[in-house]
Amino acid sequence: MKGDVMNAFESEWISIGAVTDIPREGARCVDAGALRVAVFRTAEDDVYAIEDRCPHRGGPLSQGIVHGGCVTCPLHNMVIALDTGEAQGADEGHVTTFRTQVRDGIIFIAASDIASIAQTASAA
């Protein structure tokens, strides 16, 4: 499923690849123009998509260590909850989250979520 140009936005959900394309407790990226989405797979095979950009100094969250339902940013160790996008502990910050669905092992991401953010990102 790599590198496919998606026939997107015809339906509400865009397929981005198989769950097994992502290692357990790992992440991969989806490029959408200026926007980069990090798609995570937890130890329990839950899938979450958030913007690949730490609210602290813009670190690539997709490169962090995934533990439980959180990821730790590789640059300065801010911990982000994957489901809410909220910074954990004493830190403050928020990352944009994207709705996902898994059907028959294939991950789908909510098209409208991507579109609204991607527009802002490309306009910026």
Next chain:
Amino acid sequence: MKQKLVVIGNGMAPGRMLEHLIEAAPDAYDVTIFNAEPRVNYDRIMLSPVLSGEKTFDEIVIHGDGWYVERGVTLYKGHKVVAIDRVAKTVTSEHGETVPYDKLVVATGSNPFIIPVPGHDLAGVLSYRDLDDVEAMLLAAQSREKAVVIGGGLLGLEAAAGLKERGMDVTVLHLMPTLMERQLDPSAGYLLQNELQKRGIKVITEAHTARILGEDKVTGVELKDGTVIDASLVVMAVGIRPNVALAKDAGLEVNRGIVCSPAMSTSDPDIFSVGECVEVEGQVYGLVAPLYEMAKVLAGHLSGDVSKAFAHSETPTRLKVTGINLYSAGDFAEGDDREEIVLRDATAGIYKRLVLKNDKIIGIVLYGETADGAWFYDLMKKSTDISEMRDTLIFGSAYKGGAPLDPTAAVAALPLDAEICGCNGICKGTIVEAITSKGLTSLDEVRAHTKASASCGTCTGLVEGLMAATLGDAFNPNAVKPMCGCTDLSHNDVRRLIKAKELKSIPALMQALEWKSSGGCAKCRPALNYYMVCDWPDEYADDYQSRFINERVHANIQKDGTYSVVPRMWGGQTSSAELRAIADCVDKFDIPTVKVTGGQRIDMLGIKKEDLPAVWADLGKAGFVSGHAYAKGLRTVKTCVGTDWCRFGTQDSTGLGVRIEKFMWGSWTPAKVKMAVSGCPRNCAEATCKDVGVICVDSGYEIHFAGAAGLDIKGTEILGNVKTEDEALEHIVAVVQMYREQGHYLERIYKWAKRIGVEEIRRQIMGDADARKAYFDRFVFSQTFAQVDPWDERVSGKDKHEFQPMATLSKLQAAE
């Protein structure tokens, strides 16, 4: 003229005696020791923690080989003495070595008592006495089969707990109605039995062993009532007998033990005795405190201080089974002239009983909560009249004055002459004096200076409390600092338990050690992954998702999310071909920055993640492998040009540096390891601020370690001098392996050395050739799995997913 002192036996009592003697009169004697065991003096009472896996043999050694060498003591290991000729004044070993003496010390200890039932000599029937027994038990425990321990006393229960911890199905057979009946009253014995059964150890009391079953190997035990218990291992721990055969053959007066005066001399004025083989005033001893007292008395007499005499005293007993607290001392039998105070809390598993006679404590039994043991014991020893505090006595020192005290205050409330460490007879005043006069701040230092809590370790809590009371906030018991918020265990505990419980995956560890979070955190996961990689090199599958991004993609992440790449240049040497390949690579991939590093390498910065495999492919064609500039592992070995070019060079420093790097690259370590080799003491490679450094000198190689030049600046410590390059390599590899096995994750060598003690590291690496060789061999074994170039693997397709986006949504569509 020096007198000749010969010591038969190398256990704890003669070892302690020699320590005192050499301190008091270093030049009085030429000392020769015969040890029937093929090893140095070790802490026999710590064999149980070795059996359960909480300690290693190295950690319980009291005197390493170096100790004997430094003091000019001749030690015959594995030499059993078979004859004493009192007329000629010589002793002869089984290997025919005959040595003359002026003074002789017989310290033959004791033998385990073997019940002479049929089958007692079958293979698989062991006693529990020395390291050989422990090793045989560990071997047997690998089967995970059934074991029977005969004897429910101190030793038997420690053996049972250890075997259970090692995964065996254990049954304890005890002749009496309750466990440890000599140290515990029936109530406490019953609580202990319940606790053991809760842990899965079966206990059968009033069990009379009829015979041990099996053809040529043990298969089970049959009791007199006909019950048969299957077992592939039987441990007999029913008691000990003084080993008096040699003394008896020599015509010395022998009763139950070798009969000695309170000055520790036998019936021959030139022959003395200490330890478990001794009988003095009708008593024989098996606990370490009185044996150390004998050692002190004898050392005094041998060094001319004849004022000392051995006197009987009660010794408190403790059981060394993790999680079970019991303490007993004195006489706790019932009697008409006696009264007792009892406190029971069944839910909390607490039982306390004090036996009183004429308003004085004469017996103490504590189970479950033993913190006040030292306080009660002190009242008993001093025969203090307790009638004033009788109402609250059982609640301990905290309630003496009415208001409750915290544990630190309880220690603070003890009088200065209260005994803290029973094994070594160290009282509170001695410890406080050492802490204040010598400025001690850590438990290890207090142990080193006073020996308090250095033997069985059960008084560690008291010593720590005393340090807290003496030092206030300056005391920080690092030992209990948890490794992260996911656990209460320290790095030390976790490393120990990984080995002891054979935890071979991160999920298994989190389950077994009751991790508080579901998947750990970014602090513990990389640490656990390293510990597993280090401890189980052939079995553990490296978990890349538990590695920090740099180690996962084998490059260094930069602040903008790009990466830097540092190829390995062995010993800092390069060539025109290599430089050309780097130049081509920089042009081809439009790499913005090229920089020379402090470790004599070239760093290419600003590479996009997607380009990494292609960059590595080009570098690989020129012969480059990963420089591991991103690794908690071996980084660089920096060198000067040495005898190749330099007019001052004394050795081939570049050659040695390259050799070390080629031998050690690819190894993972707790934190980064940077090395250097300088060809002469001018030290152009700056080896004296490295994790490990070598200064070449005319006569060989001076090996340094534990330097730092980062957050902290610290010159190295000298490990020692060796003559050949081969030896230099062996020593360096051994010290790094020791660090690999003991270091806490992210703890650099200098911090590890500070924690362990430079002396201890020297002792093992320089003073103990066997230990050094073992470290070396373990490193070599681990390298067979580690020396794979990670760049080449990734060029060949490994972890492809790391370097490509999962999907690309076209910008045009996204913007619609």
